[in-house]
Amino acid sequence: MKIQPDEISSILRDKIKGLKFDIDISETGKVVQVGDGIARIYGMDNVMAGEMIEFPGGVMGMALNLEEDNVGCIIFGETRKIKEGDIAKRTKNILQVPVGDAMLGRVVNALGEPLDGKGEIKTEAYMPVERKALGVVERQPVKEPLQTGLKAIDSMIPIGRGQRELIIGDRQTGKTAIAVDTILNQKETDVICIYVAIGQKKSSVAKMVNTLEANGAMEYTIVVVASAAESASLQYLSPYSGCTMGEFFRDNGKHALIIYDDLSKHAVSYRELSLLLRRPPGREAYPGDVFYLHSRLLERASKLNDELGGGSLTALPIIETQADDLTAYIPTNVISITDGQIFLSNRLFHSGIRPAINAGLSVSRVGGSAQLKSMKSVTGQLRVALAQYAELEAFSKFGSDLDKATQAQLTRGRRLIEILKQSQYSPLSVAKQTFIIFMANEGYLDEVEIDNVLKVEEELYSTLDSEYKEFMEGMIKDKLNDETKEAMQKICEKVLAKF
Amino acid sequence: MKDILVAQRYSKAIMSDLKENEINSILADVELMSRSIQKEPKLVDFVNSYLYPIDKRLEIALELTRKLENSKLWENLFSILIKKHRFNIISVILKDLENKIFSEKKQIKVKLVVAHELPKDVLDSISNKLKEILEKDVVLNINIEPEILGGFVATTDSLLIDGSIKNNLVKLLKVKSKKKK
Numbered sequence: 001m002k003i004q005p006d007e008i009s010s011i012l013r014d015k016i017k018g019l020k021f022d023i024d025i026s027e028t029g030k031v032v033q034v035g036d037g038i039a040r041i042y043g044m045d046n047v048m049a050g051e052m053i054e055f056p057g058g059v060m061g062m063a064l065n066l067e068e069d070n071v072g073c074i075i076f077g078e079t080r081k082i083k084e085g086d087i088a089k090r091t092k093n094i095l096q097v098p099v100g101d102a103m104l105g106r107v108v109n110a111l112g113e114p115l116d117g118k119g120e121i122k123t124e125a126y127m128p129v130e131r132k133a134l135g136v137v138e139r140q141p142v143k144e145p146l147q148t149g150l151k152a153i154d155s156m157i158p159i160g161r162g163q164r165e166l167i168i169g170d171r172q173t174g175k176t177a178i179a180v181d182t183i184l185n186q187k188e189t190d191v192i193c194i195y196v197a198i199g200q201k202k203s204s205v206a207k208m209v210n211t212l213e214a215n216g217a218m219e220y221t222i223v224v225v226a227s228a229a230e231s232a233s234l235q236y237l238s239p240y241s242g243c244t245m246g247e248f249f250r251d252n253g254k255h256a257l258i259i260y261d262d263l264s265k266h267a268v269s270y271r272e273l274s275l276l277l278r279r280p281p282g283r284e285a286y287p288g289d290v291f292y293l294h295s296r297l298l299e300r301a302s303k304l305n306d307e308l309g310g311g312s313l314t315a316l317p318i319i320e321t322q323a324d325d326l327t328a329y330i331p332t333n334v335i336s337i338t339d340g341q342i343f344l345s346n347r348l349f350h351s352g353i354r355p356a357i358n359a360g361l362s363v364s365r366v367g368g369s370a371q372l373k374s375m376k377s378v379t380g381q382l383r384v385a386l387a388q389y390a391e392l393e394a395f396s397k398f399g400s401d402l403d404k405a406t407q408a409q410l411t412r413g414r415r416l417i418e419i420l421k422q423s424q425y426s427p428l429s430v431a432k433q434t435f436i437i438f439m440a441n442e443g444y445l446d447e448v449e450i451d452n453v454l455k456v457e458e459e460l461y462s463t464l465d466s467e468y469k470e471f472m473e474g475m476i477k478d479k480l481n482d483e484t485k486e487a488m489q490k491i492c493e494k495v496l497a498k499f
Numbered sequence: 500m501k502d503i504l505v506a507q508r509y510s511k512a513i514m515s516d517l518k519e520n521e522i523n524s525i526l527a528d529v530e531l532m533s534r535s536i537q538k539e540p541k542l543v544d545f546v547n548s549y550l551y552p553i554d555k556r557l558e559i560a561l562e563l564t565r566k567l568e569n570s571k572l573w574e575n576l577f578s579i580l581i582k583k584h585r586f587n588i589i590s591v592i593l594k595d596l597e598n599k600i601f602s603e604k605k606q607i608k609v610k611l612v613v614a615h616e617l618p619k620d621v622l623d624s625i626s627n628k629l630k631e632i633l634e635k636d637v638v639l640n641i642n643i644e645p646e647i648l649g650g651f652v653a654t655t656d657s658l659l660i661d662g663s664i665k666n667n668l669v670k671l672l673k674v675k676s677k678k679k680k
């Protein structure tokens with residue numbers, strides 16, 4: 001089809017004729033001070049806390065401090081474009097970010113703008129970044145499991161959909177690795193993942209996105225990035241933006257998982273903003289409302305009741321500690337807000353136990369009720385054996401003669417520690433996890449040398465994959481009964497016969 | 500920031516002592532002085548500087564007040580400001596005083612920007628429209644800026660009323676690109 005120039009001009013003419021010119025009235029104020037990502041505005045008497053403010057050149061800001069004689073405001077964008085004496089306009093809107101299915105597979109900044117060069121994000125829906133968490137009646141207790149694919153977590157620290165489970169540990173102890181493995185494990189499920197990177201190096205984020213892409217996990221994932229190069233205001237905003245994107249799925253009856261990596265850096269960026277806004281500093285120079293900063297964010301993770309569609313938003317916040325100190329300000333705060341924590345120990349990591357989960361200090365306060373019955377039938381024994389081992393191990397270092405029973409417990413403990421090790425990017429199905437724990441519990445591995453445990457484990461998985469697909473599917477449906485156990489024992493014997 | 504608060508204190512004090520019939524003459528003084536200070540910005544620096552002896556500075560400041568109608572009042576104000584080393588905020592005080600007088604007279608000063616010279620009846624209709632929005636008598640200060648293409652932009656201290664063609668076109672662009680999304 002060809003359009004004549006005449007036609008175009010007539011269309012344009014009609015459009016212009018039909019245009020209704022209107023008058024915009026906006027309240028304004030004058031910028032009296034600007035710098036470090038902060039602006040102070042004189043005037044603007046009726047501005048609301050959290051309202052968006054427009055500066056010349058389209059730069060946006062958000063009013064945080066409403067003082068007697070000025071409005072303190074954080075700036076999302078280039079501070080350099082704003083001068084003293086500029087006119088700032090009220091917008092009467094709370095900051096919104098785009099939400100929807102179109103966000104999946106994208107890497108965006110804290111304002112929801114694409115960073116991955118894949119073009120515009122075509123979405124109609126926008127939602128405010130700061131939303132009030134749901135009330136009591138709108139929720140229900142967690143009841144479906146969220147499988148991380150990691151043996152140590154799914155067995156001993158089970159996580160339910162809608163739960164908030166903290167991942168805490170020193171730097172370089174595999175915190176991000178757990179989060180990434182959890183995302184990878186959602187491939188066959190209906191869980192949508194959101195990864196919020198706060199104050200991280202851009203290179204780490206790029207590496208992570210590559211890993212997700214290589215494993216086909218980007219299709220169901222949104223990555224929100226406020227890297228270390230971004231202003232403190234964007235870093236402060238990013239978890240709330242990510243949470244809003246996740247809530248969209250939850251409110252539509254779907255299941256979403258959000259990872260905040262990490263909230264220590266988030267607290268630091270908020271401290272920076274607060275000090276610049278001259279709010280009084282408290283403990284460790286954090287402002288008085290740093291608890292509320294994280295509690296209002298994590299409260300938004302929830303499991304909806306069935307009338308509201310039964311959707312869920314699970315949160316895995318990450319906190320970095322210094323020298324395994326759980327009693328610092330931010331760690332204790334976040335521990336008290338969450339429904340449990342996965343504690344990663346530096347010592348375990350360096351002694352080769354990876355993931356370096358300290359089972360004694362890790363708990364899941366609500367996930368137990370969501371754990372599969374089949375898994376539950378093997379974990380009780382696992383926990384007890386591990387706890388006994390931890391006690392005896394210290395004891396056995398004295399080198400004194402040990403009786404038979406103690407020695408047996410030590411052998412069992414070592415095998416259990418061995419099977420809980422897991423390499424990165426290799427999440428396991430619940431059935432396989434249950435099976436290997438069952439095998440160790442029943443003592444099949446006691447005779448195997450420590451160095452060979454891994455080989456037996458691999459052999460078991462390949463046997464299960466090739467010969468017992470159907471059996472595995474049936475196995476996890478219910479508690480392990482005697483009949484199933486017998487069949488499992490047979491398989492164990494069969495695998496061991498090869499060694 | 501602090502300057503504004505301090506200046507407000509001074510202007511409030513002046514206003515509280517003002518009689519009904521003095522208002523117009525004070526306003527005339529304020530306008531005259533603002534204009535002369537704008538023309539000679541160095542003067543403020545000089546009068547507020549510790550580099551020169553205080554009696555010299557006082558003398559010059561008093562010279563300034565001679566031509567004003569309410570010279571006694573200004574004399575007092577200037578000598579207090581100089582002694583307290585606050586003469587640098589004189590223009591802020593004048594500005595605030597002007598605002599206060601206007602609001603006392605139920606008027607408001609509006610800076611009106613138009614694209615080109617407008618005939619009287621158009622200006623009147625704009626002025627009426629503004630009066631309706633602001634609910635006060637408006638005193639227009641007209642500037643011509645062809646960049647706004649047409650229509651008008653009116654600014655007061657706390658409001659921006661934008662009825663320009665430029666703004667409407669910008670908005671149109673925004674709507675278009677949102678729709679494309």
Ligand SMILES: Nc1ncnc2c1ncn2[C@@H]1O[C@H](COP(=O)(O)OP(=O)(O)OP(=O)(O)O)[C@@H](O)[C@H]1O
Pocket residue numbers: 169170171172173174175176177178320354355422423424
């Ligand atoms: N299960 C594992 N098996 C082997 N190596 C692992 C495992 N988990 C993590 N690692 C390795 O340990 C290193 C640190 O992991 P990761 O980056 O996840 O730690 P982190 O605690 O997130 O670190 P940071 O404090 O820098 O964010 C990485 O090189 C990673 O490859």
Ligand SMILES: [Mg+2]
Pocket residue numbers: 175176177261
């Ligand atoms: Mg990390």
